[in-house]
Amino acid sequence: MIGYVRSLRLRLFLLILAPLLVVAVLLGIWRFTVAQTTAEALFDRGLLAAALAISRDVAISEGDALSPRTRALISDAGGGEVFYHVTGPGGIYVTGYAYPPSFRGTSAIGVPEYRLATYRGEGVRVLRMAETTTIGTMTGLTVVTVWQRLADRDAFAASLAWRAFALIGGLMATLALVVWFGVQWGLRPLNDLQEAIEQRTPDDLGLIRRPVPKEVTGIVSTLNRLFQQLDHSIQSHQAFISDAAHQLRNPASALLSLAETLPGVTDPKERRRRERALIGAARKSARLAEQLLSMERLRHGYTVPDSPFDPVEMAKEVCADLAPLALERDIDFSFSTQVGEGPVTLRGDRVLVTEALGNLVDNALQHGGPGLTQIAVTLEKVDDMLRFAVSDNGPGLPIDKAAVALSRFGQLQPGAGSGLGLAIVDEVARLHGGTVRFDPVQTGTRVVMELPLSR
Numbered sequence: 001m002i003g004y005v006r007s008l009r010l011r012l013f014l015l016i017l018a019p020l021l022v023v024a025v026l027l028g029i030w031r032f033t034v035a036q037t038t039a040e041a042l043f044d045r046g047l048l049a050a051a052l053a054i055s056r057d058v059a060i061s062e063g064d065a066l067s068p069r070t071r072a073l074i075s076d077a078g079g080g081e082v083f084y085h086v087t088g089p090g091g092i093y094v095t096g097y098a099y100p101p102s103f104r105g106t107s108a109i110g111v112p113e114y115r116l117a118t119y120r121g122e123g124v125r126v127l128r129m130a131e132t133t134t135i136g137t138m139t140g141l142t143v144v145t146v147w148q149r150l151a152d153r154d155a156f157a158a159s160l161a162w163r164a165f166a167l168i169g170g171l172m173a174t175l176a177l178v179v180w181f182g183v184q185w186g187l188r189p190l191n192d193l194q195e196a197i198e199q200r201t202p203d204d205l206g207l208i209r210r211p212v213p214k215e216v217t218g219i220v221s222t223l224n225r226l227f228q229q230l231d232h233s234i235q236s237h238q239a240f241i242s243d244a245a246h247q248l249r250n251p252a253s254a255l256l257s258l259a260e261t262l263p264g265v266t267d268p269k270e271r272r273r274r275e276r277a278l279i280g281a282a283r284k285s286a287r288l289a290e291q292l293l294s295m296e297r298l299r300h301g302y303t304v305p306d307s308p309f310d311p312v313e314m315a316k317e318v319c320a321d322l323a324p325l326a327l328e329r330d331i332d333f334s335f336s337t338q339v340g341e342g343p344v345t346l347r348g349d350r351v352l353v354t355e356a357l358g359n360l361v362d363n364a365l366q367h368g369g370p371g372l373t374q375i376a377v378t379l380e381k382v383d384d385m386l387r388f389a390v391s392d393n394g395p396g397l398p399i400d401k402a403a404v405a406l407s408r409f410g411q412l413q414p415g416a417g418s419g420l421g422l423a424i425v426d427e428v429a430r431l432h433g434g435t436v437r438f439d440p441v442q443t444g445t446r447v448v449m450e451l452p453l454s455r
Helices: 010-060 069-079 150-186 188-198 214-264 268-297 311-328 350-366 399-407 421-431
Strands: 081-085 095-096 113-119 120-137 138-149 307-309 332-338 347-350 374-382 384-392 434-441 445-452
Touching: 010 081, 010 095, 010 113, 010 120, 010 138, 010 150, 120 150, 138 150, 138 434, 150 188, 214 268, 214 307, 307 311, 307 350, 311 332, 311 350, 311 374, 311 384, 347 434, 350 374, 350 384, 350 421, 421 434, 421 445
Parallel strands: 332 374
Antiparallel strands: 081 095, 081 138, 113 120, 120 138, 307 347, 374 384, 384 445, 434 445
């Protein structure tokens, strides 16, 4: 039940107080047992003292009844009313109550014997003691029998127990108050921490530098790390939105300019040229918007499915779609596979891998320059890795500039591309557990994307 307590203060209070309550109950049981044992010992001694006093009084008075003062003293000393019965030598009744409780057997001389019996329907504790005495002219055994109600003992034991219970209850109440307010005082640093967190805003995600107990240091460190990650994420989103707006501004302006000038063109050839330019600008804008959406989707909360597909067939489709663009520019475009015999299965997102490979080929077409005459796409199986490689004979890319080329909107020089193609390739490879690299070659550029066959 404690696990469902939402208040930390109440939770700590119960966790601390519960063991104390168990100890208090065990202590109360022990005190009750001790009270019973103490009451029995005290009352037995009282019976023995009463028996000795009666025996002495009988011996002194030579069989006369006890004085009222002696009976009162015996009763007060025993903690309750004491009954007695005395017989002299030969079993002659001497004094006391006429019918004592039944006490079978003979008693050893000078040795007190205790028994439990019933007297007038009530449980009693009986003490019987035999001594050799002389009463008048007769000498023999004098048997003194004294008894007391068990109810008096129980009442005395209950009185002792209740006093102990009252003391324990008072201590527990005091401890409960101390623990309750102690926990409240001990949790004040958490309240201060709450105030520090409440003061944070999306524009103020600075570190929490308020001193806290060492037990809360881990929480504060985790919060500070979370604030840093959140601040980095917000800055990344803002930078992405700023870059996206900047990248979309030029295509949008080009589309608007072409659309505004198109109605005034009467020459059919010029009109067709401008229509083609308008279509190209629209295609570029659509491609850029698609890449922006893909990049944002990949970077935030996307989980790659575990779906099998044929990478060879996928690569053939990509090359078949992009081959006409290469042939229009009189570029030698080739595709080859070296995956061995038998089917090859890649697990992941087929659409994303398709887009990544398409971006590699498109990157070669966009940045190959006017001297580009050859693009080769190869697919190899190396151990448990699948290697997609796109090679061209363009101007090439310095290996030390690879990090810039793989970053968002990263362009080594102004070109027709958006700077998102290789960044998307890098994200797709990372999500699939693979890598992207630039291999050093003598001529042109060789970009390699490696993906594991099993994840």
